[in-house]
Amino acid sequence: MxxxxxxxxxxxxxxxxxxxxxxxxxxxxxxxxxxxxxxxxxxxxxxxxxxxxxxxxxxxxxxxxxxxxxxxxxxxxxxxxxxxxxxxxxxxxxxxxxxxxxxxxxxxxxxxxxxxxxxxxxxxxxxxxxxxxxxxxxxxxxxxxxxxxxxxxxxxxxxxxxxxxxxGYFAQGRRVTVFSDKRGSVRAVEMLLKRLAEEPFVTELPMPVFDNVPPAQAIADLSKATIALVTSGGIVPLGNPDRIQSASAQKWGKYDISGKKALKGDFYTIHGGYDPVYANAYADRVAPLDVLYELKEEGIIGDVYPYFYTTTGTGTSVASSVAFGKEIGKELKEAGVSGVLLTST
Amino acid sequence: MKLEHGHIYIKDIVLGDKTQVEGGVLTVDAQALIAHLKEDNKVKNVKVDLARPGEEIRIIPVKDVIEPRVKVIGEGNGFPGVTSKIAQMGEGKVHILSGVAIVTIGDIVGFQEGVIDMWGEGAKWTPFSKTLNIVVDIEPVEGLDPHVHERTVRFAGLRAAEFIGFAGKDVEPDEVLVYEIGTQVEETAKYPDLPRVAYVEMLISQGLLHDGYIYGVNSQQILPTLLHPNEELDNAVISGNCVAACDKITTYQHQNNAVILDLYKEHGKTINFIGVILTPELTTLEGKFRTCDYTAKLCVNLGADAVIISEEGYGNPDSDLVMICKRCEQKGIKTVLITDECSGWDGMSQPLTDMAEEAVAVISTGNVSHVVELTAAKKVLGVAEAIYTLAGGWEGCIAEDGSMKCELNAVIGSTSEIGYHNCTVELY
CATH class of the missing domain: 3.40.50.280 (Cobalamin-binding domain)
Structure with missing residues (x-):
């Protein structure tokens, strides 16, 4: 070798x-x-x-x-x-x-x-x-x-x-699931007893460090702005054509909503983290195209972007979320979208 | 309160004409069980199968796991407030068919039910590969509202556990474990110098398929509440959850809550175990502030020196977990948290969605997105393809040879946040 x-x-x-x-x-x-x-x-x-x-x-x-x-x-x-x-x-x-x-x-x-x-x-x-x-x-x-x-x-x-x-190497940051010889509750009680006795202990999950995203500038004139609808609520066309996962999403979807006044009837949720009944009955409860369309009719916003972006938020890793956000954001930026209505569940 | 758990150790389960225990073998009269469950006119069909440790059987999609028991002394057989009339639980004597579990499967309403493999690689990842499982496949009548559908299936599982548990009524237990903790005044007098430790058990409380129930009360509708540990060990708390299978607390795990049992072992020796606080995980910001403030207040008022806080689920409840931690620590109460992680397939992602610098002592019970490869089963109880839409599965995750890839998300109890299983995470 x-x-x-x-x-x-x-x-x-x-x-x-x-x-x-x-x-x-x-x-x-x-x-x-x-x-x-x-x-x-x-x-x-x-x-x-x-x-x-x-x-x-x-x-x-x-x-x-x-x-x-x-x-x-x-x-x-x-x-x-x-x-x-x-x-x-x-x-x-x-x-x-x-x-x-x-x-x-x-x-x-x-x-x-x-x-x-x-x-x-x-x-x-x-x-x-x-x-x-x-x-x-x-x-x-x-x-x-x-x-x-x-x-x-x-x-x-x-x-x-x-x-x-x-x-003897620096941790790469990969968190690998392994078996312990003690169940979690035993480890918790032992850690608690060490804390009470003021003995040293080692946490199994050091707190992560969060990044900060500076907010974008306010939109000066909404009546000329094109607004896009994006959700992590798992709203997809009936049948889930792109097979987006119900948890721990590995992808996002983009769907043509031009000419639609609401998502109701053609969309439902595949999100595994909340009661789906009410979203299935009326998908706009999660991703409110209906209201966005009304705002357009009233002239409060300029236009609704003709594509709707969606993924599932539950259990989706932050790294995947950041990647999805960058990809979707790039497309919207290039399309000249001024603002995004981003809904979560 | 004094509660006795009379364990009847079951070595094998078989189907037969009469539901009974003889020489450590549980015989199940499947026809009688089916007839019992069909007394509920919302139940259309029931199938009963057995799955023993080591058999090449995959069970999917699993809704709940329940331990069969019968109350032989004291009030409140069954699940008071749910399947039987309300009673004060936590006292008396229970006979337990130890080593047996009722596993309910059936048509799926949501996406978050799970897998149990009884053999091989899959068996390592779930505590319910070690139990003798009576698998009850429940088909409700057509046209039920989803909420009624879900309740029907949940109740059928509980009623099955009651029905089977009755077989232990007149059997002499092999071992009797006594759980006894007196009033706060009594215990403090007995152990004036021991640190006072409470257990905060968070329960998902987020709507259909996502609720825990206490004496039949949906935890969504409560303020955090104090229980004697014995109440939970005596059927007062049940699962109404179809959250991700890996960390939902099944009814069986409430009945045998690992944190309660392990704190009990230390009671009177190293700690004074002062109680269990059940805390709902609400979805609104106001709800989170209310319940987290209230939980910390209960800990303070109980004079707790330390608490163990366990989460149920992941994502937004991570906030509740660290908010309770922060409030307790700021009041001088030492905390240990138990949670799992969403670190992504490669384990490189940030493990929690919220953090607090006060959270210095945390037990990790595994990465829910850890991918496991499970070999093909000889027999599937339920529907193998259910994995395509379960949390932790994806379209096409079953290969042509029947082997399957999925995240731990889909494996029941794999990353139990009440520490019922032995997964953890190492940083590489």
Whole structure:
């Protein structure tokens, strides 16, 4: 099995800061830390090449550099990509992180790097590639490389990595459902007793961090505005032609409502999270096309956008919701829609 | 209150001419059970099947799971306020056909009923693969209003549990477990130095197919209310839910509420278990503020030092969960929360829809969107294709060979937020 390694000009033994502008070059042997890595993995795999790139070159010509490096990795036929470790070096960290993430994402070759927890590159890489925790300086190379080699071998052999704490990498943010040896209620009582005794305990679900969406500018003249109707209430045409899921939606639907004065009769709900009876009787109770149409007739709004967008909100992951919102928002923006009536249930 | 659970451990179930227990084997007279359920003129047809642990049987779509029991000492057999006249529950003696469950299936009104696999991979994900299941397939008469349809099926399940439970009336239990907690004054006098712990159990209360019932009262119509733990262990609380199968609290799980049972084990040793507060999860903002304020107030007035708060469902009730947490913590009451997560198929999404920085101690019972692959069943009780419209399934999730992919969403009890099952989440 083949490994391709990535290092900067310094670890690639080209030179110091004065060589930081060097473009990427491929050397068909293990250079610098790649040599140490090779020693640790013995003959289980071969470091077939080392890509050396100046830190300034990478950070100043990111797109070009990435393209060049990805081509080198692809040509090498590598089964594993390893970068760094970058410790707390910012520019080197950004390069290791972005190259690792791109190799993993675009070439689907397992990618591994290492850095210190405060390295700005960490957030660029951790959700895609594996990032081993290292100390803040190259003095900790002896500790970092064995961890990288051990995890690298697992990735090569397609052995599922252990927990971040076991294999020494930064959590990627993947929440994996597993079995505990105790049922949930027992774990809850034990955690409560620890809290009461003021003993340390570890929460199983650290609170998520929320983003904030700034509100759009107010619409100055509603009478000239085209308003679109969007819902997460699972209102779909009878028969659910696009098979949108009743919970944990994986897609959204777009339906022509031009010329319609109401959804009633042609639409119903497939949403699994509320009493469907009243929405099925009158779908406008969830997505009020009827009232929107009246507002148009009265001249209060300019027009109703002729397509209606819908999905199911219940159990749908925030990541999916954000993706749906961006896709739908893009279409509406491009269509010149001024405002959206967005209903939830 | 003192309640005795007399467990009659059932080793096997068979069909026969008479419903009875002999030598640990429960015989079910299916014809008599069917005739009993059809006394309700809204029930058109009933089928009865058995499913034992290890058998390659898939049960779908499951509405509710209920434990068959009979009250032998004290008032209130059955489900008072629902299937029998109202009575004060929580005292006396109950005989339980332990290890047996009534599983109701039938024509679907909503989208959120579930799957039980009795063998293999699927069996690992549901606690109800370990019970001897009497599967009751209920078909109501045509033309019923959806709300009446739902009530008919729910009542039929409860009545089936009563009917089967009666077989244990004159059988000597194998083990008797005693649940006894006195008044607040008595317990505080006995354990003056133990921390006072309450349990807040949130109940979905959101309309048809989404309600829990307490003594027959729809929880949608209540302010948070205080129960003695024994009442819930004695049939006072039932499920009216067809919310996502993974975390709805089935009637069986109310009857055997895991948090109550595990707090009971600590009562008098490390804690003074002062009661259960049932809290409705309302959909309006005003409703959420009212019930969350009221719940925290009850905890304060009870002098609670700590509470366990369990959610039912996900999405908007996440707000109630963290709002109650925040209010309690701000009053100096330590909390532990139990919830599941909606982290998406890849587990990379934000797990909750609301948060509070006070929520520092949380038990996660799994990601409802975790996808499982279930091999083809030799026998399906119910309708396999129901999975296409269930929460957690999708069109085409059954392969040609009969194997099936679905989210835990569709698997009954898999991510039980009262901690009835053993799923959790690790961060990778």
């Amino acid at each position: 083949k490994i391709v390694y990535y290092v900067n000009q310094f670890f690639g033994q080209i030179g110091g800061e004065e060589k930081a502008g060097t473009p990427p070059q491929y050397v068909d042997k293990a250079v610098g830390p790649a040599g140490g890595f090779q020693t640790l993995i013995k003959d289980e795999a071969q470091v077939v090449g080392t890509i050396i790139c100046g830190d300034n070159y990478f950070n100043e010509h990111k797109e070009v550099a990435l393209k060049e490096i990805l081509a080198m990795v692809k040509d090498s036929g590598a089964d594993l990509f390893v970068a760094g470790p970058a410790f707390n070096a910012g520019r080197y960290g950004m390069a290791c992180a972005q190259v690792s993430a791109a190799v993993q994402k675009e070439l689907e070759i397992p990618a591994l790097t290492g850095m210190y927890e405060e390295n700005p590159g960490l957030e660029e890489a951790r959700s895609e590639a594996y990032v081993i925790k290292t100390g803040d300086s190259a003095g900790t190379m002896r500790k970092a490389l064995p961890l990288m080699a051990a995890l690298g071998l697992k990735l090569l052999k397609k052995v599922a990595p252990g927990l971040p704490s076991e294999d």
